[in-house]
Amino acid sequence: MSIQSVAIIGLGLLGGSIGLAVQDRASDITTTGYDADADVRGKAAERGLVGTVCTSVSDAVAEADLVILCVPVGAMGSAAAEIAGHLKPGAIISDVGSSKQSVLEDLSAALPGLTVIPAHPVAGTEQSGPEAGFATLFENRWCILTPPDGADEASVEALADFWRTLGSKIEIMDAEHHDLVLAVTSHIPHLIAYTIVGTASDLEDVTRSEVIKYSAGGFRDFTRIAASDPTMWRDVFLQNRSAVLEMLGRFTEDLTALQRAIRSGDGETLHELFSRTRAIRRGIIEEGQDDPSPDFGRGH
Numbered sequence: 001m002s003i004q005s006v007a008i009i010g011l012g013l014l015g016g017s018i019g020l021a022v023q024d025r026a027s028d029i030t031t032t033g034y035d036a037d038a039d040v041r042g043k044a045a046e047r048g049l050v051g052t053v054c055t056s057v058s059d060a061v062a063e064a065d066l067v068i069l070c071v072p073v074g075a076m077g078s079a080a081a082e083i084a085g086h087l088k089p090g091a092i093i094s095d096v097g098s099s100k101q102s103v104l105e106d107l108s109a110a111l112p113g114l115t116v117i118p119a120h121p122v123a124g125t126e127q128s129g130p131e132a133g134f135a136t137l138f139e140n141r142w143c144i145l146t147p148p149d150g151a152d153e154a155s156v157e158a159l160a161d162f163w164r165t166l167g168s169k170i171e172i173m174d175a176e177h178h179d180l181v182l183a184v185t186s187h188i189p190h191l192i193a194y195t196i197v198g199t200a201s202d203l204e205d206v207t208r209s210e211v212i213k214y215s216a217g218g219f220r221d222f223t224r225i226a227a228s229d230p231t232m233w234r235d236v237f238l239q240n241r242s243a244v245l246e247m248l249g250r251f252t253e254d255l256t257a258l259q260r261a262i263r264s265g266d267g268e269t270l271h272e273l274f275s276r277t278r279a280i281r282r283g284i285i286e287e288g289q290d291d292p293s294p295d296f297g298r299g300h
């Protein structure tokens, strides 16, 4: 099937970037959009994030071959319930949520018998809202599709093609595996950033000026991640609870082992780990998986 019209529900960073990317790279595809927040709809119209910003969700999805839910993962179920009954027959319903198992369950429950194919573009920044989107966000980035067992193959291929058109590379895996992998590569790193910045801020009464003055290097990088959207990340941790808790358990054990090495003066253990992690970083850069530009995530 060929996708000729796309409806984007939620016009923040991800929804806005999809709208701009489609208009840039596939101008034959019609774009409509809707956001629950009237201010966001106004800003989306001003920026031209989609061809038509609709004032009702039913108008936005009525003619769409593909509907992409771009709302926080905790809002996917209610957003899906709102589009049920207004969809074009045969439409593909997808999303961009950062966790996949709960989204697959929520969408399948709200849209029984329809073509639900969840997806996760592994591309983003710490920014959010309708001003944050940009057309090149998905270029050379992975988009992971997590179709349920028995999903219509032609629809999976049509969705994969859509993301390739936006510049993404495609991977297909099951939702449970996705959630475990992303817990360690994305969700726990965000939790660590929120924690360390919170810990430093709790010290601020004593050393307020020093936290700002010496926030070069490592701490500064953590503050970028810790500036990420609170609603989005609250939802990720609540929706991907079991995978996050599993990985957090492993992380805590490893942290405790390092604590012991430091206490006992075991430099060999520290040096061995730091050498291993340095090699991982160098491998990522050699594979071209590093941030696409030095400004990535800062200038948008």
Ligand SMILES: NC(=O)C1=CN([C@@H]2O[C@H](COP(=O)(O)OP(=O)(O)OC[C@H]3O[C@@H](n4cnc5c(N)ncnc54)[C@H](O)[C@@H]3O)[C@@H](O)[C@H]2O)C=CC1
Pocket (backbone or CB within 6 Å): 009, 010, 011, 012, 013, 014, 015, 034, 035, 036, 037, 040, 070, 071, 072, 073, 075, 078, 079, 096, 097, 098, 099, 121, 122, 123, 124, 125, 126, 127, 128, 129, 130, 229, 232, 236
């Ligand atoms: N921010 C990032 O870097 C990335 C985010 N994601 C995922 O993309 C999704 C969207 O994230 P962002 O675009 O960053 O968030 P955002 O906060 O920029 O935009 C979300 C928009 O959804 C709207 N919304 C909420 N509930 C709604 C509903 N029921 N109906 C219509 N609109 C509704 C909000 O008003 C808001 O404008 C999340 O599920 C997130 O996990 C995926 C990859 C990267």
Ligand SMILES: O=C(O)C(=O)Cc1ccc(O)cc1
Pocket (backbone or CB within 6 Å): 097, 098, 121, 122, 123, 124, 125, 126, 186, 225, 297
């Ligand atoms: O800004 C960053 O470094 C990110 O990690 C962006 C991001 C956030 C959430 C995702 O599901 C995917 C990418």
